[in-house]
Every structure is written in C-alpha cells, then in structure tokens.
Amino acid sequence: MPDTKHTANPIFNHIDAKLNDLARQLGTTVATNGGGQTVDGIKVPEDKLEMRRIVWIDGSIGKAIINAPNFESRNIDTPHWDFANLAWLIGEKSTEQGIPFWKKNLLKNVKFENIESSIDQLLKKSLENLTAIKKSDLGYDGEQEEN
Numbered sequence: 001m002p003d004t005k006h007t008a009n010p011i012f013n014h015i016d017a018k019l020n021d022l023a024r025q026l027g028t029t030v031a032t033n034g035g036g037q038t039v040d041g042i043k044v045p046e047d048k049l050e051m052r053r054i055v056w057i058d059g060s061i062g063k064a065i066i067n068a069p070n071f072e073s074r075n076i077d078t079p080h081w082d083f084a085n086l087a088w089l090i091g092e093k094s095t096e097q098g099i100p101f102w103k104k105n106l107l108k109n110v111k112f113e114n115i116e117s118s119i120d121q122l123l124k125k126s127l128e129n130l131t132a133i134k135k136s137d138l139g140y141d142g143e144q145e146e147n
Helices: 016-025 112-117 119-132
Strands: 052-058 061-070 080-089 101-110 143-145
Touching: 016 052, 016 061, 016 119, 061 119, 080 112, 080 119, 101 112, 101 119, 112 119
Parallel strands: 101 143
Antiparallel strands: 052 061, 061 080, 080 101
C-alpha cells in the first residue's frame, strides 16, 4: 500500500504508475511522504515534503530510489528536484561516522519536467546501479554524481 499521509500531488500523475509497477516487481510499495528537511534551520511544512521513495532490502543491503524536492534554492513553493539511488548496510550499529552507505545522484536540482521526461531511463539506470552495488562499495563518504 502506498503511504497515504499526504493527498496525491498532481505533479506525480505521469510517473506514479511506473513507480508503483517497479515497486511491485521489487516486492515493496512507494512511500510518498518525507520528513526532517529544513531551510535555514526552519522545518519545511509537511505539505511541502511530498516525494516518492521505493525502498527494499537485498540481503544485507538496504536500497532506495528517491525522487525528492531539493530546497537548496530555499524556494519551498516551487522547489527543484533530485533523483537519487541510495544503498546502506543493514544491521550495522551507527558509529560517529554513521552507517556505511553509497549514494548516486542521477539528477540534482532540476525541474520536475526533467525527471518526468526521462523516468524510464532513470528507473532503468537505478536498477542497474542498485543491482550492481556490493558491500565493498559502501563507505562513509559514499556520494557520487552521475556523469
């Protein structure tokens, strides 16, 4: 079941079916809400935090495809968006460095239309990235940008 805490945002109308299909193939659902984001130390209102996340566990590695607002421009009314892949080690105790992870931004700080127009390629690339990820790829400085 999708997370229904928020009402459906029409911006996602053209990609939700594809995200839901992929989530079903992976044995999971699409989460639609987020939390904890701040701009200049002020919490962003929950109604501005709708996003899309597909999260699943593959052995000892958690994996996620995340389509979330990017508030670097500090404009919460018309944010740009990020499309990222994330992997982390399951069952590890957090240390002062955190939990070993890997992140790849496929798109960062773009208009939503960029994601919408390339959703098929983004999902294909996400599956390729996350299928290939190994424990040895996880670290404490795991962020990578797509070339």
